Amino acid sequence: MVTGLLFLVSLWFIPVLSAIPGYATTYATTAALVLVGVMMMANVLQIRWGDLGEAIPAFLVIFVIPLTYSIAEGLAIGFIAYPLVKTFQGKAQEVPLATWIVAAVFVARFVFMTLRFG
Numbered sequence: 001m002v003t004g005l006l007f008l009v010s011l012w013f014i015p016v017l018s019a020i021p022g023y024a025t026t027y028a029t030t031a032a033l034v035l036v037g038v039m040m041m042a043n044v045l046q047i048r049w050g051d052l053g054e055a056i057p058a059f060l061v062i063f064v065i066p067l068t069y070s071i072a073e074g075l076a077i078g079f080i081a082y083p084l085v086k087t088f089q090g091k092a093q094e095v096p097l098a099t100w101i102v103a104a105v106f107v108a109r110f111v112f113m114t115l116r117f118g
Contacts, residue, residue, distance in 0.1 A: 018019050057081040076106040 044062070048054045057078045065074030080103045083095045 051092060053082070053086045053094075056085045076109070079103050080106050 035083070041095075047058045061074045061078035063074075064077045065071055068074065079099065083100055083103050086092055086095045096110050
């Protein structure tokens with residue numbers, strides 16, 4: 001509700017914001033994106049790098065996002081890698097069923113997109 005109301009209030013500012021040239025908004029969003037990136041990297045300290053079942057999928061997410069320019073693709077690779085790495089470690093029972101389902105959906109998505117756009 002609050003978000004919806006704030007969006008309605010923001011409609012009043014569209015004429016003011018549209019007066020700002022495109023290059024100026026690029027500079028403004030760049031600073032915000034850098035700040036968001038720094039805040040996201042702070043959470044990297046909480047990853048258990050000693051446990052390969054946690055470290056490999058986390059690394060793949062961090063590595064794939066900038067290569068594909070897509071947060072969704074990076075998260076998809078992480079969701080696919082997590083149950084696979086846990087299975088290779090012999091710890092498949094530690095992976096929740098929901099994670100297996102999400103991983104299967106992402107694998108199916110990649111397969112169908114490859115077949116479609118091949």
